[in-house]
Amino acid sequence: MSPDWLDTIHWNPDGLIPAIAQETGTGKVLMLAWMNRESLQCTLETGEAVYWSRSRQRLWHKGESSGNTQRVVQMRLDCDRDTLLLEVEQRGGIACHTGRHNCFYHRYQDGDWQVVEPVLKDPDQMYGDKT
Amino acid sequence: MSPDWLDTIHWNPDGLIPAIAQETGTGKVLMLAWMNRESLQCTLETGEAVYWSRSRQRLWHKGESSGNTQRVVQMRLDCDRDTLLLEVEQRGGIACHTGRHNCFYHRYQDGDWQVVEPVLKDPDQMYGDKT
Numbered sequence A, B: 001m002s003p004d005w006l007d008t009i010h011w012n013p014d015g016l017i018p019a020i021a022q023e024t025g026t027g028k029v030l031m032l033a034w035m036n037r038e039s040l041q042c043t044l045e046t047g048e049a050v051y052w053s054r055s056r057q058r059l060w061h062k063g064e065s066s067g068n069t070q071r072v073v074q075m076r077l078d079c080d081r082d083t084l085l086l087e088v089e090q091r092g093g094i095a096c097h098t099g100r101h102n103c104f105y106h107r108y109q110d111g112d113w114q115v116v117e118p119v120l121k122d123p124d125q126m127y128g129d130k131t
Helices: A037-046 A123-130 B037-046 B123-130
Strands: A017-023 A029-035 A050-053 A058-061 A070-077 A084-090 A106-109 A112-115 B017-023 B029-035 B050-053 B058-061 B070-077 B084-090 B106-109 B112-115
Touching: A017 B029, A029 A037, A029 A050, A029 A084, A029 B017, A037 A050, A037 A058, A037 A070, B029 B037, B029 B050, B029 B084, B037 B050, B037 B058, B037 B070
Parallel strands: A017 A084, B017 B084
Antiparallel strands: A017 A029, A050 A058, A070 A084, A070 B106, A106 A112, A106 B070, B017 B029, B050 B058, B070 B084, B106 B112
């Protein structure tokens, strides 16, 4: 049986809920990913963010390849019970697979999306040991 | 013809993209809602957040009933081009239809979701002129 706290969540038709990761201290929004029941339960049990990878259709322990895991400080649920907000400590200071601090590095300016955040670490270096 | 900046967005199969609203200054995450092409274009043109209401299936100019509109300071797009982050000025200091500052007022504690944010204004007062 599922615990009640999982049952009160409004999962979408695919059994998923969007989860926003926000950095503790800075308040910066790092990324948005998706969770299913199992990944949320893993997150609670391990204290580290575990998402559901829609592209790979498997549990995704954030940072499993790069080492840039996210320690969860607190979890929030919204009024409609269909969005999660995670306050996290971002290990390595890099949340994005492009080597940037966070994933929201395109800013709308002058009629298009401009890249406005620097690459802090070469992705080849981040994932080099896995190729 | 759609402008290019709209075409580079990865809309989901329903033609939508999730949009996170973050408060300028405080950095607090206020809410997550959805946008389609038209609502995003309206947002850009008016400078105020216009979402797509999935329940009502119509454009939703945030604050149209309560007056608590959101002035958009900047718009960001993530690495996968499938999530928006809006930095907004929340007029009235209330983003949630329950009369709270933001929608993420349930915190996971002691095995369940606990309400941890106060109601700042009675919703009946917020929407009273519309009933």
